[in-house]
Amino acid sequence: MMRWGAFFATTVIVALIIIFQWPKIKQNSKKDKLAFFMLLLIGWVLSMFDLPNMAGPTTWIEALFKPFGKFMEQ
Template sequence: MKWLMVLGIVAVAILITLYEWPKIEKEQKREKKVFVVLTTGSVILGIVLVYFPDMPGPTQLVEAIFKPLGKLLEP
């Protein structure tokens, strides 16, 4: 069943690309590169979250970094 969700994520990414790509002018090569990188990264993140839904988010990373610092600053 997870493959169906992955297929949906890829299909949505393709539809977004088909809609947005013609709107980017040919001279805007950097914008096209950024669009491809962001879209690809989003698809990869979506697929990873389908297979690992309990993956810790960025909040847990920030908490792990700053929690010891907070203990040092307490009176």
């Protein structure tokens, strides 16, 4: 379940980072600006997930390949 308070707090922090860093970044190249925004976007999106309580990679792999295991047994 998503925690709305954490989501809005993270959104405000990302907005503040953009506001305070833009004067320093606007003279950089397009690649640097793109990298800046992509890293912020990735961090913002990851903050929406409840990562400590999500299933691990083993659970995902088991769920993905379980149907193939049943097929291979026959």
